[in-house]
Amino acid sequence: MIHLSLEEAMKLLEVQTIPGKPRQLARFRKWIERLVESRGETFVSANRHDLLNQWEEFSKTNFQNCL
Numbered sequence: 001m002i003h004l005s006l007e008e009a010m011k012l013l014e015v016q017t018i019p020g021k022p023r024q025l026a027r028f029r030k031w032i033e034r035l036v037e038s039r040g041e042t043f044v045s046a047n048r049h050d051l052l053n054q055w056e057e058f059s060k061t062n063f064q065n066c067l
Contacts, residue, residue, distance in 0.1 A: 013048045
């Protein structure tokens with residue numbers, strides 16, 4: 001099982017920050033962790049723009065009441 005810190009997940013996606021509250025960021029980290037485990041770091045790096053767009057859409061839909 002792979003364990004990534006939030007910083008490692010952001011580094012893999014080549015971003016400095018991910019907006020959100022701690023609970024949301026923990027969910028983001030776990031999502032990236034599962035993707036790395038199932039598809040590999042190369043996939044996550046190569047598809048980082050799409051993954052970030054997916055996360056943004058997910059956040060807008062699911063975290064409206066939290067922001």
